[in-house]
Amino acid sequence: MTVDNNLFRKAHSTVLQQSSLVAPYIEEHLALVRARNIGKSDAWITRHHIDTFPAWIRQHLMGNESINQQLAFLARGPSGSIATFQGYEINGYTFYTRAQDMKSTNQNRAIRVDAMGHDGTTSTYYGAIEDIWELDYGPLKVPLFRCQWVRLTGGGVMIDDSGMTTVDLNKVGYSDEPFVLANDITQVFFVKDMSSKGKKGRGPDEPKRHVVLLGKRKIIEVEDKTDEDYDQLDGQPPFTVTIDPSILLSNEDTPYSRSDHKEGTIVRRKYVRSTVTADVLP
Numbered sequence: 001m002t003v004d005n006n007l008f009r010k011a012h013s014t015v016l017q018q019s020s021l022v023a024p025y026i027e028e029h030l031a032l033v034r035a036r037n038i039g040k041s042d043a044w045i046t047r048h049h050i051d052t053f054p055a056w057i058r059q060h061l062m063g064n065e066s067i068n069q070q071l072a073f074l075a076r077g078p079s080g081s082i083a084t085f086q087g088y089e090i091n092g093y094t095f096y097t098r099a100q101d102m103k104s105t106n107q108n109r110a111i112r113v114d115a116m117g118h119d120g121t122t123s124t125y126y127g128a129i130e131d132i133w134e135l136d137y138g139p140l141k142v143p144l145f146r147c148q149w150v151r152l153t154g155g156g157v158m159i160d161d162s163g164m165t166t167v168d169l170n171k172v173g174y175s176d177e178p179f180v181l182a183n184d185i186t187q188v189f190f191v192k193d194m195s196s197k198g199k200k201g202r203g204p205d206e207p208k209r210h211v212v213l214l215g216k217r218k219i220i221e222v223e224d225k226t227d228e229d230y231d232q233l234d235g236q237p238p239f240t241v242t243i244d245p246s247i248l249l250s251n252e253d254t255p256y257s258r259s260d261h262k263e264g265t266i267v268r269r270k271y272v273r274s275t276v277t278a279d280v281l282p
Contacts, residue, residue: 003082007146007178011133012054012078014179015142021071022057029053070140079136088132088143092217093187095145097129111147111185112212125174126150126157126167126188126212133179143182149174158209165212166193187215 016022026049033049040048054077061067061075086100087108096108109129116122127147135142149172150156156171167190190210197207 008082009054010177011082011135011144011146011179013050014144014177014181015078015135015137016054016057016074017050018181018184019071019074021068022074025057025060026053029056073137073140076137078142079138081136083134083136083141085132085134088145088182090143090182093215095129095132095182095187097132098148101129107189108187110188110190110212110215111145111180112188113180113185123152124157125152126165128169128190130178132182144179145182145185146178147180148172149178166196166209167212168209170208187217189213189215 017026029052030045030049033045033052037045037048057075058077061072064072067075086097088095094108095111096104098109101107101109110126111129112124112126114122114124127149129145129147131146133144133146135144150167150169151171151173154171155168156173157165157167159165169190189212191213192207193209193211194207196209197205
C-alpha cells in the first residue's frame, strides 16, 4: 500500500518534536524563525517551525560526527518503508485500530493523552486509533498511532459536576496533528451514555454521548493479583516494561505536546495482530 506523503511527514515531525535529544535544536530553530519573520503571529511561527524543522535539522546536523548517534538517526529521517499493524501491545495495554476493533468483542481503540499546548497549558485529549505505524530510523523503531481526536470545545468533551467525563464522538478536530507516540497514551473505554439518547420518537436512536472510563493495564508475570491490586497500579508503570533506548523523551510530567490549535522512550512491542509494509511515495 502507498502512504500519503503529507501523513508521512507529520509522523516524522511528531517523533522529532517529542524527543529530548532534539529539544535544544527545536529552540534554536524557533528562534531563527521568529527572527526572520518579525510581526508574524505565534500561531504562524509555530506552524512554519513544524513544517520546516525536519529539513532544517537534517541539513544542520549533516556530516556532524560529534553528535549523539541516536540524534543522528532521528535527524536523518525514517526509511521510506513503514510497518503497519492492526494491533499493538505496549505498557501493559493492548490497542487495536478502529477496523480491527470492529471485528473484536473487546473495545481497544479508545485512548487519552495529556498534552501541553504552545501556550504552556495542559489539556486531556480523547480519540480513537485509526492506524498503527512503526517508523524505521535504522536501529531505532518508533511506534505511533494515527488518531481521530474529539474536539475539546463545542461540547466535544464535557465534565459534569460529579467529575464524569463524556465525549461526543461526532465532534472531531485537530487533524493537523493526528499522530501520537504509542508510549505516551493511556487506554480508555467509550461507553454509551443512555441519558443522552433522544426521547422515543424524537431524535436519533443512538445516544449522542459516551462516558469515558479508564482502562486497566495487564499485570504481567505477577501472580495472585486481584482487582484491588489493579486499581492501585492504575497510572503506574507495569512491572515488566522493558525500555528500549531507541529514543529519549523528556521526563516532564507532560512529555507530549500539541501545537495544532490554541486549546489548551519506546517500549518493546509484545503483540502484533498483523503487519504489512507500506512504501512511501517518492
